[in-house]
Structure formats: C-alpha cells, structure tokens
Amino acid sequence: MKTRADTITLEMERPKLRDALLDQRILLVVIIIGLVLVTGTINPKFFGTNNIISIFQSIAVGGLLTMGMAMLLLSGGLDLAIGRIMALSGCIMSILITGGTMQTASAIDDVLSVAGSDTPGYTSIPVAIMIAMAVSVGCGALNGLIVAKTRCTPLIITLGMSGAYLGLALLLSGGKYLAFRLAFEPLRVARVGEVIPVTLFIFIALVVFTWFLVNRTKYGRRIVSIGGNEENARLSGIKVDKYKIITYAISGMFCGIASILQASRLDSVTAAGADGYELTALTAAIIGGVTFAGGKGTISGAFLGMLFMGVLANSMNILGVSSYVQYMVNGLIIVAAVSISNIDNIRKKYG
Numbered sequence: 001m002k003t004r005a006d007t008i009t010l011e012m013e014r015p016k017l018r019d020a021l022l023d024q025r026i027l028l029v030v031i032i033i034g035l036v037l038v039t040g041t042i043n044p045k046f047f048g049t050n051n052i053i054s055i056f057q058s059i060a061v062g063g064l065l066t067m068g069m070a071m072l073l074l075s076g077g078l079d080l081a082i083g084r085i086m087a088l089s090g091c092i093m094s095i096l097i098t099g100g101t102m103q104t105a106s107a108i109d110d111v112l113s114v115a116g117s118d119t120p121g122y123t124s125i126p127v128a129i130m131i132a133m134a135v136s137v138g139c140g141a142l143n144g145l146i147v148a149k150t151r152c153t154p155l156i157i158t159l160g161m162s163g164a165y166l167g168l169a170l171l172l173s174g175g176k177y178l179a180f181r182l183a184f185e186p187l188r189v190a191r192v193g194e195v196i197p198v199t200l201f202i203f204i205a206l207v208v209f210t211w212f213l214v215n216r217t218k219y220g221r222r223i224v225s226i227g228g229n230e231e232n233a234r235l236s237g238i239k240v241d242k243y244k245i246i247t248y249a250i251s252g253m254f255c256g257i258a259s260i261l262q263a264s265r266l267d268s269v270t271a272a273g274a275d276g277y278e279l280t281a282l283t284a285a286i287i288g289g290v291t292f293a294g295g296k297g298t299i300s301g302a303f304l305g306m307l308f309m310g311v312l313a314n315s316m317n318i319l320g321v322s323s324y325v326q327y328m329v330n331g332l333i334i335v336a337a338v339s340i341s342n343i344d345n346i347r348k349k350y351g
Helices: 004-022 024-042 049-074 082-098 108-115 125-150 154-173 185-189 198-215 218-228 230-235 240-266 277-287 299-318 323-341 343-350
Strands: none
Touching: 024 299, 049 082, 049 198, 049 218, 049 240, 049 277, 049 299, 082 125, 082 154, 082 240, 082 277, 125 154, 125 240, 185 198, 185 240, 198 218, 198 240, 198 299, 218 230, 218 240, 230 240, 277 299, 277 323, 299 323
C-alpha cells in the first residue's frame, strides 16, 4: 500500500524522468546508436576500425569550431567569420613556411614537386604557427570588441568581418592554392599505439578542456549568466564586454588550431577553403541543444551534435547515397535544428 510519502516522491520523480527523456543529448545518443546499427547491418564495412577512426578525424576540424561556436552561443553571441579566420590563419602559415609557394592540388606530381622545392620560407614552422595563432586570436578578439562596444547584432557584424577576412586571405594568396610542402606531415602520420591518430587526441583533449572551462570555472559560469540575461549580469557586477571579447578570442584560438589540423590533412590551403564550416559548427551546436537565446545548452551536447553529423555523413557515403540527396538532407537538418532550438518560444506562445 502506497503511503503519502511514496506518492509525493513519485510526483517529484516524474518531472525528472520527463526532463531526462527530453534531454537532446539522450535523444542524440539513441539516434546515433540507431544510425550506427542500421548502417553497419547494411554494410559491415562501417564497423571497421579504419572507418570509425575516419569518422572522428573527419569531424575534428569542424568539432573544434563547434566548441568555439557553442561557447559563443552560451554567452549570447555568434560568429559567422570562423571559417574565414581559419582560412586566413592557414594562408599566413603557408606563406611564412614556404615563402608563398603555389600548389595546384590537381596532380600527385605537382604535390611531390612542391614538397621537394627549395623555395625558402620566412620563418620556422613553430614561429609560423605562433604568428598564425596570434592572428586567429586577434581576429576573434576584434570581432568580440566590435560586437561588445557597438551593441550591434553579432550576426551582422561577424558576417561583415567574414567578408573582410576573406578579402585579406585572397590578397595574401592571390586566390590560389598555397602549399605547406608536407610541413605538417609528422602530425598527420603520428599514431598512438600505431592505430589512433595524434590529431584525434588533440581534438578530444580540446573538447574536454572546453567542457572544463564552461562547467568548472568562474569564467564559464559568467558567460552562461551573460547569455541568460545580459542586463542582470551587468547589474550584478560582471564585466560583460570583457567576457564577450575573451569568448570571441577563445573561438579565434580554436580557429587557429583547426587550421593546423586541416593543413596536416590536406597539405594545402586556399582563401575559400573553409567556407561552410561556420554553418556546420552552428548546426552541430544547435542539434546538441545549445540555443540562439543564450545561456542554455551544454558542451557535451555540442560534441554529440557534431558526432551525429559526422556519423550521418559517413553513413550516407558508405551506403552510396547521391551527393544531391546529401545536400538535401543536410539542408533539412539545419531547418530541423533551428526549429528545435526555438521550441521553448513556440510553447510559450501557444501554451
């Protein structure tokens, strides 16, 4: 026989259970597992070790940008220039390392001839990386400074800055592919236990770092407060502009690291080579439960959102889905993600 205490306990547990079932992270895990099982059943090659590693490698670059985008969204911000910052960083690294050696990237012979070229660079690889990283962080901080001081919509500001960074990258590269002359080949081939790529460890380590930064530091609590209610945060003594600029700068840092990983994979860069990454990062974060409204969402959810997109893309390739259909699916995912992020507002409006 149920006592009154049992009834009260049950009523208290029901909302918790409902909230857990509605948690987008749990839904994503279920969807990802279902997608993996269906694809693997149809084509067992999906379960191959090389394919699993390939999935994580393919999401590493976009995943780092997603971490930065998630932090910005949590703080009430947004940056549509992250892809262009990443490309600009790559162009600067290539010019400093190779002296501006061009690469057609159209034939293996061209790549080999460029790799063996004696064209001198301007600096060593470590110095080039530091300069490119400084540029990336500076570009992110500049975006944050303009957004914070003008109080303008981040969407418009960063969209305009995206064009500025593209123009600068085009001026530096001449609109052509720039080579790295296998400068990052050691990073590409490095393995832990001769199986797991080092680049994958770098990606996972930075995801953990982002999670810790947001969930276990005063900085993380304050950017979430700013995203939840900027005016209240300001009145409570939080230096809103300072934290906004720092968050944009951290996002720029992720862009710089992503450009290094991209260079290790492709051995070349072009001014427009990272176009679309900002949309991928935004979609992944929103799928993972981070909202446009700010102050709501999790880093783990953003990671799962990126993982879902990587598994889906790999599944469609493994199953031989037409590239035209893939474009359509990706478009529908973006619409669904934005709709889901606005579901709370819809509930409030229609009761």
